[in-house]
Amino acid sequence: MKARQAVPQSPGAAPGPEPTTGPLTFEELQLAARNRGMPLEALRYDLTPTGLHHLLVHFDIPWIDRAAWRLRVGGNVRNQLVLGLDELRRRPRRTLAVTFECAGNGRARLSPRPISQPWLNEAVSTAEWTGTPLVGLLEEAGLGPETVELVFTGADHGVEKGYEHDYGRSLSVAEATRADVLLAYEMNGRLLEPQHGFPLRLLIPGWYGMTHVKWLSRIDAVTAPFDGYQQRVAYLYRRDAADPGEPVTRMQPRALLLPPGFPDFLTRQRTVDAGAVLVRGRAWSGYGAIARVEFGVDGQWVDASLDPPAGPFAWRAWSAPWDPRPGHHVLSCRATDATGRCQPTEAPWNVQGMGNNLVQEVEVTVR
């Protein structure tokens, strides 16, 4: 593993730009042109079509030769394992519909705005993932008793704030051995497309996307907490530069609505014809089941109807009738989960712009 190996920086390069209230930077544009949100009209699908699934790739999508690729399970284990894709596909198989979002979703709605991938609201999707439960592999490998974490390393390689590394993340033994944690090789019934981690990715239902390590190449049992960049530097909730921070883990609750009417190409402002409509959307939380969704019109909130849950890890559909009156309106929605967590009406600021589940606002003109 190459975590924390320094790479020569361009002269004058800084660890990273400070959050800003200024306009968008060229770096943010480059990231937005590579990464991709889910257009919000795709909230209509129970399962997001593969090509509409959001995507955040830190470095380049790596080239993986299927025939040569192997997953290696090692470190503090009794039996090292080396498995090809076909061997993994012959193991016990489980399919789960899982909603996940990028931990940075909402970042560009913060002020000052942390400089990174500038998500607004659209970095969320749901797919049906098929793979083999990780716990079975770990049992076969036999974790040594001193094991404290499992480290998951992908084949994607690059530099972030001066650290050259293969992308890697860790999980506690307790999280990693949950029955629903998958080594996933299919998405929506087909082998993974390259950008989603072909041939294998990790999937921890309920957690933000950075945990679902793509292009998985190694799993290592370690006896001290992993200190890789993506674990100990990125993906922290930090109030300021002096704050050591708290790890980003599970998804905060969020509801989104499918914008009604039709858009203007450039401004995305929407026009809605007068007449009763059923406003629909989805809601999810990594901490517990969705217990309540409220739908707001110009700051007046009503309870939305919840569809039956689609599964323990998939977003929940909701709807609310609305009788639009001519004029300009602001529509919004907010979710509350079974633990009582609720979306805020002021953005929860932190240095890296993580977990901003500020309520969505959709402006419409009714004619």
Next chain:
Amino acid sequence: MKARQAVPQSPGAAPGPEPTTGPLTFEELQLAARNRGMPLEALRYDLTPTGLHHLLVHFDIPWIDRAAWRLRVGGNVRNQLVLGLDELRRRPRRTLAVTFECAGNGRARLSPRPISQPWLNEAVSTAEWTGTPLVGLLEEAGLGPETVELVFTGADHGVEKGYEHDYGRSLSVAEATRADVLLAYEMNGRLLEPQHGFPLRLLIPGWYGMTHVKWLSRIDAVTAPFDGYQQRVAYLYRRDAADPGEPVTRMQPRALLLPPGFPDFLTRQRTVDAGAVLVRGRAWSGYGAIARVEFGVDGQWVDASLDPPAGPFAWRAWSAPWDPRPGHHVLSCRATDATGRCQPTEAPWNVQGMGNNLVQEVEVTVR
């Protein structure tokens, strides 16, 4: 058809912002978060995986009920046709590998910068499209002798610069009856995903993407040139506001290279290890076969090797050996097609930022 039907605008709304030398606007960010480029490392694939194909959607991706959907062929024809998807799939079938790019590719590299989807270089892809040749349908419909154009109307609806319309484009009879013009219902061997035009899109090999009308619902033979917004206002090469402009049609030649080495997450600056590498890329033109690709290092150009053509309408692979020396370098490439058209080293400015095939530049640091 609803082309040119005015929609009430928000008070004070202008037809559109002027080109700017200023920073990126919120409207451009919103568009970049919805639309999607092809990450340039995907230049390695002969056929772009479906979920990596670039995408430009003017309005919303519409919901189409497969059972209820029909293609209607009408206007100045002897026999009106109404066909469902299954009927179209029973007609003669043809599969073509087709490269196309968004006409606005390169727009954000112009100065001043027209305000619209802010593409850099990445709005291009190649897929294998399967459908039925349009000409057979037109023969069955029987075009009236006064027909001058065919109008293709999609199910996507919205407003652009004050014009409310269903997206629509036209073609001359001569272009529309080319043997390689398809009504495509499959992409890469599967039914279209919603964002690529399910259940049916038009495909005119060699032309920019705006022509390949998605979610096709009507084809009308007309006896006067179509005056819809997307034909007569958008997609023109105009030198200034007074210029009536020339229509945007076929793709200008362009070559792109697969950036070598590995990136920094934020800046996308690349690090390459010293030692000989083979730089690879793709080139295409809508005007003729690719005749030459040059590879440039710090302004010194050499001829690249061309792979055999992959078909009349697919990009052509090229490669060039490079022996990188430590330090900072700028890599570039440029294509020339069989008609002698070549990429410029100064951006060809126009009001709407169309067809900017300025040569790509990739900055790398060799260590």
